[in-house]
Amino acid sequence: MVLLQLKSQFLDRLTPLYDAEEVARFFELLLNAFESKKRIDLALDPELETQQLPRWYQAMEALERFEPIQYIIGETEFFGLPFEVTPATLIPRPETEELVEWILKDANAASLSILEIGTGSGCIPITLAKQLPHAQVTSIDVSTEALAVATRNAKRNAVNVQFIHQSVLETEALETCFADQFFDVIVSNPPYVRHLEKHEIQPNVLEHEPHLALFVEDDDALLFYRHIGQLAQNHLKKGGKLYFEINQYLGKETVALLNQLGFQGIELRKDLFGNDRMIRCER
Template sequence: MILKEFRNYFSEALSEIYPKTEIDTFFFLLIEEKLHLQRIDTVLKPDFLIDDDMLLRLKNITKRLQKEEPIQYILGKTEFYGLPFIVNENTLIPRPETEELVEWIIKEIQEKRIKSKDVISNINEKSLSILDIGTGTGCIPISLANNLKCVKISAIDVSKKALQIARKNANLNNAEVDFIEMDILNTNKLNQQYDIIISNPPYVRELEKVEINNNVLENEPHLALFVTDENPLIFYKKITDLAKQHLTKNGVLFFEINQYLGKETVEMLAEKDFKNIILKKDLFGNNRMLKASFI
């Protein structure tokens, strides 16, 4: 089969499941990874011949996509903040919203360093100590390590299998991160004091499952996604309590949050004596990120 014919086959097979723009994205990712072709080659090389062995593999991938398996799991990798990351069924697939959180943190640190003053004490005189709680693929700490100088970064996750992937990703991106296996809900003390604590914990309520696409619901780890309807802020409350004990003077807490619980999360932080609380929207206009300081 030639490339032009395969594209027609691929588009037709997925047309009732995905929008055209998403099918095109899948197609270009697939030909780049498996055929080492670029988008422009669909125009320049429409008669590129796909041998029978490769065609069989591509058709098998098409069947997996028909079952709504994420393309990132099929390929075993994705990109986050311009860096490559290994992913599998033990890790959440990093989201664009989390890239926005990383961008916010990097800009905050860089701008404060330029101004030589910050709520974080002595920022120009020492390495910042940063902790990421619920790290998954390690996308947050690894991206920070690759974009910031003078930082010492640690990351926690409850899942041993997720941490195995995170360590591989750190090696892949030449990032120095100390990964720690820890169940944060059953932890009363962290290993040290930190200037910045970050977390993108599970925050999707059970009642919101109806809004979740099948490719997420049927494939990504529920341990990293869902909380009960009765106590949706369970991770935020616990992490905030730990942050009160383990943030340095004027230390900063960053959260990615449930878009529907922005007000409740702000109120919880205020009740626990955090100040300078900033609620930030993502590119889609949803309340998605929080920053707060503990003085």
């Protein structure tokens, strides 16, 4: 089939479900992923035929089920680097790029030791390892599937990150894992969405992204912050920094928790959408 004809089918099927601009963007992303072509290629040669018709139909069906385009293509970009993503990994968000940028702006030491909690695709530790080639970067996750994806992403981006299968909630095992280790930086974007906030979440996220990465119980929303804060009290060097991405509705509560745990210089920052989204503090 000629690609221009396929495009008109694509637009007819998907514009009732999505913004027209978004549908056009999906088409271009798939054109690039499936056919290695750009929009201009179609303009230059209106007779171009698709080589991948079954894949296009599968993708249209997946988009009709509101599967995220990143899972359909199998990859996304974070901080200009390519990352494989699967339904076992959260799709990296622009807010998280801002958190990484904050760490990079602060990082002036030649060789930092960095621990990240909650690997997912590996977007945070891999980007830090890429941008700070002398840093030693370790990252833990409870999901073996996510760790497998992150391991491939580290290889793809030619960096060395030590990935460890470990829950941050198992205090004893965690202490054994990091016995006698002290880090300059600990960073985490842990699960922080409360079930009571579910109604705000788009179906493409709610029905397709891993709930293990997203949700916490309504009555203990700061569970991960408490455990990671405690870990940081035991394993950050004096003056070492802890960075968190946070729930936009729990800025004050998260600051209060970190105060209570004994951190200094706590700074709450907004993301590019104007929401309270990240915190830095010092041991």
